[in-house]
Amino acid sequence: MGLEVAATLDHLLADHASTERLLEAAASEAPDSTLLTTLDEAGLTELAVPEEMGGLGLGLDQLCLVGWVGGRRLMPTLSRLKMTLVGPLVMDGLSGGPSAGAPWGCGFPAIGSATADGGQAEVWIEEKASAALVVGERSSRVVDLGHPDSVVEPEPGVDPGQGRSRLSFDPDASTVLTGADHARIVDRSRVLVLAELSGVADRVTEVSVDYARQRSQFGRPLTAFQAIQHKLADMRAGCELIRSAVSRLAWLEEPRPELTASLGAAAVSVARQVAEDAIQVHGGMGFAWEYGIHLYYRRCLALQQQLGGTESLRRFVGRSIIARRKTQ
Amino acid sequence: MQAPFSSIVPGSVVPPTLRVESELHDLRLDLRRWFEKNDPGPQPFEYEARMAALTRWQRQIHRAGFVGLSWPTEFGGGGMGLAAEAVLCQELAATSMPQLINRIALYTWGPTILSRGTPAQKARFLPGMLDASEIWCQGFSEPDAGSDLAAVRTRAQVSGDMLVVDGQKVWTSRAELSKWNALLVRTDPEGVRHSGLSVLIVDMGSPGVTVRPLLQMLGEPHFSEVFFDGVEVPLENVLGGLGNGWDVSMEAMAYERGLFVLERTTGLRRRFADLVDRLDALGKIEGAVASLGVLESKLDLLDAQVLRTLGHQENGTLVPGSSSVDKLFLADVYQDLFATAFDHLSDEGLDDGWIHDLLESRSVSIYSGTSEIQRNVIARRLLGL
Ligand SMILES: Cc1cc2nc3c(=O)[nH]c(=O)nc-3n(C[C@H](O)[C@H](O)[C@H](O)COP(=O)(O)OP(=O)(O)OC[C@H]3O[C@@H](n4cnc5c(N)ncnc54)[C@H](O)[C@@H]3O)c2cc1C
Numbered sequence: 001m002g003l004e005v006a007a008t009l010d011h012l013l014a015d016h017a018s019t020e021r022l023l024e025a026a027a028s029e030a031p032d033s034t035l036l037t038t039l040d041e042a043g044l045t046e047l048a049v050p051e052e053m054g055g056l057g058l059g060l061d062q063l064c065l066v067g068w069v070g071g072r073r074l075m076p077t078l079s080r081l082k083m084t085l086v087g088p089l090v091m092d093g094l095s096g097g098p099s100a101g102a103p104w105g106c107g108f109p110a111i112g113s114a115t116a117d118g119g120q121a122e123v124w125i126e127e128k129a130s131a132a133l134v135v136g137e138r139s140s141r142v143v144d145l146g147h148p149d150s151v152v153e154p155e156p157g158v159d160p161g162q163g164r165s166r167l168s169f170d171p172d173a174s175t176v177l178t179g180a181d182h183a184r185i186v187d188r189s190r191v192l193v194l195a196e197l198s199g200v201a202d203r204v205t206e207v208s209v210d211y212a213r214q215r216s217q218f219g220r221p222l223t224a225f226q227a228i229q230h231k232l233a234d235m236r237a238g239c240e241l242i243r244s245a246v247s248r249l250a251w252l253e254e255p256r257p258e259l260t261a262s263l264g265a266a267a268v269s270v271a272r273q274v275a276e277d278a279i280q281v282h283g284g285m286g287f288a289w290e291y292g293i294h295l296y297y298r299r300c301l302a303l304q305q306q307l308g309g310t311e312s313l314r315r316f317v318g319r320s321i322i323a324r325r326k327t328q
Numbered sequence: 329m330q331a332p333f334s335s336i337v338p339g340s341v342v343p344p345t346l347r348v349e350s351e352l353h354d355l356r357l358d359l360r361r362w363f364e365k366n367d368p369g370p371q372p373f374e375y376e377a378r379m380a381a382l383t384r385w386q387r388q389i390h391r392a393g394f395v396g397l398s399w400p401t402e403f404g405g406g407g408m409g410l411a412a413e414a415v416l417c418q419e420l421a422a423t424s425m426p427q428l429i430n431r432i433a434l435y436t437w438g439p440t441i442l443s444r445g446t447p448a449q450k451a452r453f454l455p456g457m458l459d460a461s462e463i464w465c466q467g468f469s470e471p472d473a474g475s476d477l478a479a480v481r482t483r484a485q486v487s488g489d490m491l492v493v494d495g496q497k498v499w500t501s502r503a504e505l506s507k508w509n510a511l512l513v514r515t516d517p518e519g520v521r522h523s524g525l526s527v528l529i530v531d532m533g534s535p536g537v538t539v540r541p542l543l544q545m546l547g548e549p550h551f552s553e554v555f556f557d558g559v560e561v562p563l564e565n566v567l568g569g570l571g572n573g574w575d576v577s578m579e580a581m582a583y584e585r586g587l588f589v590l591e592r593t594t595g596l597r598r599r600f601a602d603l604v605d606r607l608d609a610l611g612k613i614e615g616a617v618a619s620l621g622v623l624e625s626k627l628d629l630l631d632a633q634v635l636r637t638l639g640h641q642e643n644g645t646l647v648p649g650s651s652s653v654d655k656l657f658l659a660d661v662y663q664d665l666f667a668t669a670f671d672h673l674s675d676e677g678l679d680d681g682w683i684h685d686l687l688e689s690r691s692v693s694i695y696s697g698t699s700e701i702q703r704n705v706i707a708r709r710l711l712g713l
Pocket of ligand 1: 465466467468469470473474475476498499500501502551691694695696697698699700701704
């Protein structure tokens with residue numbers, strides 16, 4: 001099941017998210033609404049929803065496969081958020097609001113700093129969205145974007161074209177969602193960030209190996225130089241490590257949010273190094289807008305930020321060691 | 329042109345890793361109880377005393393029935409899966425002596441004999457590995473064959489039902505303690521590079537074997553030069569068949585990167601806990617919180633990698649060359665841990681143990697294939713370069 005879904009997603013993205021289209025979206029700083037609608041219609045928002053609630057109920061390992069494909073093809077961030085958060089959270093407790101497949105805004109619960117209570121949030125917003133989901137660790141808020149106190153300021157940041165914005169809202173005028181499954185859904189959404197990173201890293205490594213094979217200098221392909229071979233080997237090793245992190249989390253019997261945080265902190269650094277090496281292996285081509293290698297780098301950086309920012313993630317993991325000692 | 333989807337999905341995007349959480353709960357409790365009662369206390373700092381203490385420790389653990397958990401019962405093992413070994417490693421890590429002295433035997437040559445050995449070899453060699461009555465070493469490197477292992481020149485000539493070995497090995501760890509040496513030699517003088525090599529199981533007590541200990545960086549006689557001068561080895565001690573030495577060695581190296589790396593990893597966990605304790609006692613933990621976070625997350629990532637490798641080993645789906653990733657990352661984490669400890673403890677609290685471990689950590693990117701060689705392997709075998 002997961003494999004078929006992933007193959008479908010792969011084809012859709014191959015057709016609708018070519019490098020040119022991705023670059024266009026990045027330049028226009030607006031999410032590609034045609035693509036988002038196409039993916040909604042393909043049923044992306046239902047994948048993580050349990051079967052008894054009318055979804056497809058894919059297991060975490062299968063969702064990771066889908067997320068991995070999304071990473072390879074630089075799937076819109078909003079599509080991941082709708083698949084992992086809007087779908088499962090909204091299906092679980094909203095009446096009268098937009099359906100999960102309608103245009104939405106959605107935030108991502110950064111590790112260690114996630115509350116949904118302030119009147120400020122970073123969200124990703126599609127055109128025509130009427131509501132935004134501000135996700136916290138144990139509860140979320142649905143913010144009516146039509147409310148006079150709801151103000152959206154675009155803040156594209158490092159990975160433009162994804163609809164990233166700053167939302168100010170009146171917490172008292174929003175609807176609170178607290179499902180029994182909330183924490184589990186949040187943990188899964190973080191594991192899916194790692195699955196996406198795994199796809200990004202794998203793809204940019206493949207692209208780099210292909211490039212190094214066909215580009216010649218000094219009368220030899222770049223792959224003949226050991227300095228380049230070793231860089232590519234480090235990249236591949238990084239890919240394996242990230243994949244192992246995803247596997248470890250995907251096969252746990254019970255979610256372990258601390259392990260998600262810890263593996264997440266390690267994986268984002270590894271992925272970032274992979275993407276940086278990819279640029280280096282491509283030389284000037286790696287730095288060119290048109291060739292699009294920067295899109296992989298941007299995505300790695302953006303995912304790193306979403307998960308919690310390097311320094312705060314590290315501190316969060318460090319603090320949890322101390323907290324564990326105190327309870328022992 | 330777009331590759332068909334099936335060709336890009338490696339079938340193992342989310343490969344099952346070895347599960348160690350809920351399975352084997354009873355074994356874990358048994359181990360925990362036993363270790364709590366029998367922990368021998370901190371290992372002696374002095375080398376010889378440490379080796380002796382480690383030998384006693386393995387014997388004791390074996391007597392309690394916890395060594396060789398994944399080996400078949402007919403050879404004295406526990407008949408369980410690799411997950412049981414992983415649980416042992418994890419629990420052992422919480423003790424004062426988180427290593428088994430005969431690890432070269434347990435994690436590398438035991439599994440190789442189980443896979444390639446004759447029934448007689450299994451019966452003869454496996455039991456002594458488990459109770460540490462027969463320590464093993466591995467004779468691969470030579471003065472002119474280090475990274476370039478296929479250049480080995482130590483030779484063995486067939487003479488009747490014996491092989492006669494002449495040559496020299498170097499950097500052989502724990503040679504002076506060992507009963508057996510898994511020795512890579514050239515048995516076909518015409519053989520080029522990877523062909524014509526064999527692995528022999530050599531009795532270190534045989535006439536003609538001379539061991540000359542070498543001090544390593546720490547002043548410890550950790551490894552030796554070993555000389556072979558007309559040493560007679562029975563033909564039945566060829567492991568995996570004459571001329572198959574390269575394959576046998578590579579298989580052994582693949583085992584080494586599973587449990588062996590796991591064992592090193594759990595040892596690192598132990599030292600990490602020591603570091604946290606030390607910083608706490610010195611009131612320096614707050615200032616080190618981000619560094620500790622980095623180390624913890626790298627250790628978790630290393631665990632994840634090793635558990636995945638073991639999962640593949642258990643299922644017989646390990647991709648050749650992939651375990652080089654484990655070795656490469658082990659060296660990285662190992663060196664990072666002790667460098668960080670040195671940096672955070674330099675003002676006060678740096679005892680000889682930390683200095684010892686920092687210096688020793690430099691060996692991890694050298695032994696059993698340098699980090700450069702691991703990168704070469706990844707480039708060749710995983711990337712096809
Ligand atoms: C603590 C310790 C224990 C050991 N125990 C054992 C043991 O029990 N049994 C045993 O047989 N051996 C053992 N060794 C030896 C170890 O396997 C070798 O040291 C190792 O394989 C490197 O070989 P070398 O020392 O000859 O270095 P060299 O091969 O001379 O390498 C020197 C440097 O050149 C680099 N280099 C070499 N070739 C290449 C290449 N093709 N591409 C890029 N860089 C290259 C290396 O990475 C290294 O940085 C041990 C070593 C140590 C440090």
